[in-house]
Amino acid sequence: MNSSEEALYGNRNAAYDQAAKKVLSQKKILAFILKRMVEEFQDESVQDIMTKYIEGTPLISQVPVHPDETNQEIERIHGNNTEDGSISEGMVRYDILFQALVPKTKEPLMLIINIEAQGQAKPGYSILKRATYYASRMVSSQRGRDFYGDDYDRIKKVYTIWICMNAPKDTGNSINRYRMMEERLHGKYHAEQWQYNILNVVMLYLGNRKTQDDLIEMLRIIFKEKAPALVKKQQLEEAYGIRLTEDETKELSKMCNLSEGLYNNGFNDGTYGRTKTDLRNLIESTGWSLAKAMEMLRIPPEEKEHLEKELKKKH
Structure with missing residues (x-):
């Protein structure tokens, strides 16, 4: 550059x-x-x-x-x-x-x-x-x-x-x-x-x-961090006491949306790519439980059992 x-x-x-x-x-x-x-x-x-x-x-x-x-x-x-x-x-x-x-x-x-x-x-x-x-x-x-x-x-x-x-x-x-x-x-x-x-x-x-x-x-x-804006927002609040406003969260989301190569599937109408790789990255980077990571990624109940089994497999 x-x-x-x-x-x-x-x-x-x-x-x-x-x-x-x-x-x-x-x-x-x-x-x-x-x-x-x-x-x-x-x-x-x-x-x-x-x-x-x-x-x-x-x-x-x-x-x-x-x-x-x-x-x-x-x-x-x-x-x-x-x-x-x-x-x-x-x-x-x-x-x-x-x-x-x-x-x-x-x-x-x-x-x-x-x-x-x-x-x-x-x-x-x-x-x-x-x-x-x-x-x-x-x-x-x-x-x-x-x-x-x-x-x-x-x-x-x-x-x-x-x-x-x-x-x-x-x-x-x-x-x-x-x-x-x-x-x-x-x-x-x-x-x-x-x-x-x-x-x-x-x-x-x-x-x-x-x-x-x-x-x-x-x-x-x-x-x-390999995580969506809503997860980053929560991390910033929990670890640093930084509470982002709605407009500030939108700027963070815009940056994440425009980012290339960080996520497998990226965002879609505010949701995050639902893959086992995404979950592994999030758990590893935050130390969260699988249940909390699934909640933050807005994974539907019908997908949770399948993903949990996939994550238990060796990779």
Whole structure:
């Protein structure tokens, strides 16, 4: 893939890409990401991050990365956005862009979250360098919008968070953070962190296996779990206290419906493919009993006995 506007997972279409971004941009999900990956929020509750500190409506695929295109669009981050994100030929855009207030100081942070689909460590370029470029653009674009002339003290701290959805096995289920650090070469002087700790890059490599890290596991359920939207909705509520609204559930369902290759039969009028493979995948991934898995998959009573016998056979 050559740009962030290409569909997720190689040949997946742009509709799936957009649906995935909409799911990820929900404040309930963003709050978990901020608490785990942004140091300013680590001592705050998810509820407070969601309701008190994330400002406005996150912009999805609307703000260009390149110079001379960014400032005119980014000003809209303070208002409500009702347009669907669009994919422009030849133009690279930030996937999700939003602003949050630092709890202690109420200073604003600029945050970028990008969904990266690469399944290889080096897809023709360094993803880490690309992430650094995105963060640098968010810093330089503040001139003439957030500060003027030589008033550099008003520069906002920037985080660019990359969620690599299809990470290689040796990097899966890892989180790395990169930021500017002071190295004292001589003398006793130390600068205050606010003067130089401006640019931060966080890389999350999502694997296929279960993990004890709450954030990675939550994202694995959303994007990698072999289960329908209604099952994922229940898992999110039971494990993380995330209660999706009807509209939010529809976005999750849309993403699952558009996904290719995850399910044998997919959805049909809101129901899930009724196969023994589906049941095995669901039981293995959730730890649910066969009875509960059948209930969640809406399997008719007349099919339950047959499937139970099939599952007891060696495979």
